[in-house]
Amino acid sequence: MITTILWDVDGTLLDFLAAEKAAIRTLFAEFGFGECTDEAIARYSKINRRYWEKLENGELTKPEVLVGRFREFFETEGLDVTAAPAFNERYQVCLGDTIV
Template sequence: MKKFDTILWDVDQTLLDFELSQAYALGKSFRQFGLEMEDSALSLYVDINNTYWKRHELGEVSKAELLTGRFRTLFSELAIKDIDIGNFASVYQEALGSVFYFRDDSYNLCRRLKGRVRQYAVTNGVTSTQQNKLHLSGLDKILDGIFISEEIGYPKPQKKYFEICFKKIPDFRKEKAIIVGDSLSSDMRGGNEAGIACCWYNPEGKENNLELKIDYEIKNLWEVEKII
């Protein structure tokens, strides 16, 4: 008898390589605005973006503040002026949703698991961006559902986010569900708060510095097949 019948997949940096998409989108946006982007600018943006997302997870900034604030901070740090932040943010977001890169051949893994377990995407990304990436990648046709925080009304890791997701899944049982994701602060903390099993996708061998309960730790997504 299988342990789990429902997998909650994180999207960015789990099923799809967000870092590659992020680099592409930022570079394209810089070029469109006639700006040169050095490697240091990408590294700086990544740090700023991660900080804003963590603050959003904690409820310290809204999604709207995040989407523009990260670029306002970036351009301030780079001493770049006279940029329409709102326009730049829109161009970036569109570019971000126009490309996708699978991690660990995730498409074929999800296709292989289809019918054996129910699979849902759980993501904090921007609705239009995530919907477009999942559609272009074909994952939307394999997954049983997609739960985007903007539509749910709460971000991961908030317990309310998961409670609403659970209500939308037919015959849902916590003891039969597992969340798979790369983020300790979002996915694993969320799983802990929601009371479901947690599988930490940790290919880089990072330390669990948040002391969260991790039921399984994997370096390749295909290890999930053995867990379920």
């Protein structure tokens, strides 16, 4: 009898990188940050990857990752870092709503 089914949708059923890019671009417009270039998204991706590695190594908690990655990204882009918590909250919703 099967009691649990796990789906690995990232990169299989969902193009996560495309959804991530679309969500970030949508939120840049929503937050009045201007255009988010491919280069800026590449910088975000490096920061994001480093934060998730720190979580895997037990150096950060998940809440620290979720907001911290945007704080650091906003700092590198010269944006208001205090917007990071609200941006992350909207990002979580927007990521799931984005169809690519």
